[in-house]
Amino acid sequence: GESVGLHLPTLSVQEGDNSIINCAYSNSASDYFIWYKQESGKGPQFIIDIRSNMDKRQGQRVTVLLNKTVKHLSLQIAATQPGDSAVYFCAENIPLRGQGAQKLVFGQGTRLTINP
Amino acid sequence: NAGVTQTPKFQVLKTGQSMTLQCAQDMNHEYMSWYRQDPGMGLRLIHYSVGAGITDQGEVPNGYNVSRSTTEDFPLRLLSAAPSQTSVYFCASSYAPAYEQYFGPGTRLTVT
Numbered sequence: 229g230e231s232v233g234l235h236l237p238t239l240s241v242q243e244g245d246n247s248i249i250n251c252a253y254s255n256s257a258s259d260y261f262i263w264y265k266q267e268s269g270k271g272p273q274f275i276i277d278i279r280s281n282m283d284k285r286q287g288q289r290v291t292v293l294l295n296k297t298v299k300h301l302s303l304q305i306a307a308t309q310p311g312d313s314a315v316y317f318c319a320e321n322i323p324l325r326g327q328g329a330q331k332l333v334f335g336q337g338t339r340l341t342i343n344p
Numbered sequence: 345n346a347g348v349t350q351t352p353k354f355q356v357l358k359t360g361q362s363m364t365l366q367c368a369q370d371m372n373h374e375y376m377s378w379y380r381q382d383p384g385m386g387l388r389l390i391h392y393s394v395g396a397g398i399t400d401q402g403e404v405p406n407g408y409n410v411s412r413s414t415t416e417d418f419p420l421r422l423l424s425a426a427p428s429q430t431s432v433y434f435c436a437s438s439y440a441p442a443y444e445q446y447f448g449p450g451t452r453l454t455v456t
Contacts, residue, residue: 271434272434273447279442321441323441323442330441331392331402332377332387333386334386334387335386336384337386
């Protein structure tokens with residue numbers, strides 16, 4: 229079945245270091261991938277996205293890498309700050325044939341903790 | 345722009361009661377959806393809508409109904425609440441499928 233999973237449920241990094249959060253997906257029809265950040269008690273917040281015709285996309289301090297060969301997605305956060313502490317979810321967008329809509333399948337999430 | 349708003353923020357129901365979770369967006373987005381989030385898990389799609397008058401089921405639709413009479417509003421109805429429906433519910437909207445989804449702040453529902 230479809231699943232989007234994460235290799236590590238928790239990740240601790242030192243403030244100022246780079247963080248890498250990994251994600252595996254299983255549906256080869258997925259055409260769009262998103263990383264969300266969720267702080268305690270809040271809804272998911274969009275960080276960055278990438279379409280399946282790309283393998284890398286950069287934002288402000290964040291980079292998403294997509295490897296379609298091994299169905300792997302990663303989020304890199306440069307110079308991690310205390311405000312980066314949150315749960316990070318990857319999500320894959322699966323087109324629904326004949327319905328003109330999407331199904332967004334979320335991974336379980338990785339909790340990123342920043343050590344001072 | 346208020347974005348996506350949800351009411352109420354918290355709700356406690358007894359088993360068998362019904363209620364409606366409200367969701368509204370002011371971004372003129374066609375696509376809206378409802379998710380539930382259980383502890384230690386990602387979000388799971390309940391129902392979605394690609395425009396006013398059009399709704400369809402997601403991964404976990406049982407026990408929930410939706411309607412979309414306007415572009416702005418997408419209420420989620422629990423027909424007969426069960427303890428298994430205890431969860432945090434998020435509404436989201438986007439310009440179109442495969443575009444960034446904006447999430448509301450969530451409704452924390454407890455069914456006793």
